[in-house]
Amino acid sequence: MLSVRGLTQRYGALVALDDLNLDIAPGSFTALLGPNGAGKSTLFQVLSGLYAADEGEVTVAGCSLARQPCAALARLGVVFQQPSLDLDLTVRRNLRFHARLQGLLAADAEAGIAALAQRFRLTEQLDLPARTLSGGQRRKVELARALLHGPALLLMDEATVGLDPRSRQELLADLQAGVREQGLTVLWATHLVDEAAQADRVLVLHHGHLLADGPPEVVTQRLGGQTLEAAFLRATQH
Numbered sequence: 001m002l003s004v005r006g007l008t009q010r011y012g013a014l015v016a017l018d019d020l021n022l023d024i025a026p027g028s029f030t031a032l033l034g035p036n037g038a039g040k041s042t043l044f045q046v047l048s049g050l051y052a053a054d055e056g057e058v059t060v061a062g063c064s065l066a067r068q069p070c071a072a073l074a075r076l077g078v079v080f081q082q083p084s085l086d087l088d089l090t091v092r093r094n095l096r097f098h099a100r101l102q103g104l105l106a107a108d109a110e111a112g113i114a115a116l117a118q119r120f121r122l123t124e125q126l127d128l129p130a131r132t133l134s135g136g137q138r139r140k141v142e143l144a145r146a147l148l149h150g151p152a153l154l155l156m157d158e159a160t161v162g163l164d165p166r167s168r169q170e171l172l173a174d175l176q177a178g179v180r181e182q183g184l185t186v187l188w189a190t191h192l193v194d195e196a197a198q199a200d201r202v203l204v205l206h207h208g209h210l211l212a213d214g215p216p217e218v219v220t221q222r223l224g225g226q227t228l229e230a231a232f233l234r235a236t237q238h
């Protein structure tokens with residue numbers, strides 16, 4: 001679903017991603033776990049086409065980001081770290097706006113909005129201004145928006161920042177259900193070990209390098225710790 005080959009990204013002399021190689025299989029929930037400054041946002045910015053890669057190749061659902069950018073980006077759904085709803089518009093109008101940008105037919109957009117609102121328990125909020133929703137509900141609207149055009153791969157960048165523990169858990173559970181029941185493919189960037197521990201696979205990123213890759217228990221063992229948290233702290237202390 002996603003293939004990254006030899007990806008290097010620099011800011012001047014700083015190498016933020018260093019010859020990164022990565023494959024994500026369809027229908028999986030992968031956590032990209034890294035401390036502040038590891039390169040998670042940089043990777044997401046390259047994957048979502050905000051920056052062209054300095055070196056290397058990214059392919060999304062078989063489409064090269066460099067050679068077929070429109071086709072590759074159309075297969076992506078992204079929830080960025082920074083909230084990005086128009087708070088003065090209703091939830092429905094936020095979603096419709098995105099549907100138009102993605103070129104969806106009006107009837108398909110309305111059906112998609114209704115289905116996603118039901119799935120994320122937002123039906124009663126559809127005609128309310130986004131401003132009146134809780135932080136957790138706003139995030140779910142952003143998630144619904146990212147899924148509206150049926151992307152092959154969903155990128156979530158530190159999507160639980162600012163949410164209370166219950167909303168965090170709910171968002172994760174909703175996504176895991178999406179992976180199990182709808183075959184979604186999710187790449188979830190986080191610096192929170194408890195979130196990564198719930199993924200099928202954990203990629204540990206530090207100083208632009210992948211330190212470990214595998215199910216949480218395999219990564220824990222490989223990095224040498226009693227728990228994933230202990231192993232992660234040990235591996236990323238310098």
Ligand SMILES: Nc1ncnc2c1ncn2[C@@H]1O[C@H](COP(=O)(O)OP(=O)(O)OP(=O)(O)O)[C@@H](O)[C@H]1O
Nearest residue numbers: 011014016034035036037038039040041042043191
């Ligand atoms: N626009 C920029 N200009 C210069 N350096 C940058 C820029 N953006 C990020 N960096 C640097 O690149 C490295 C990777 O940063 P990045 O934001 O990708 O990490 P991150 O894992 O997303 O961290 P965080 O969890 O803090 O968001 C860091 O050393 C950071 O200071």
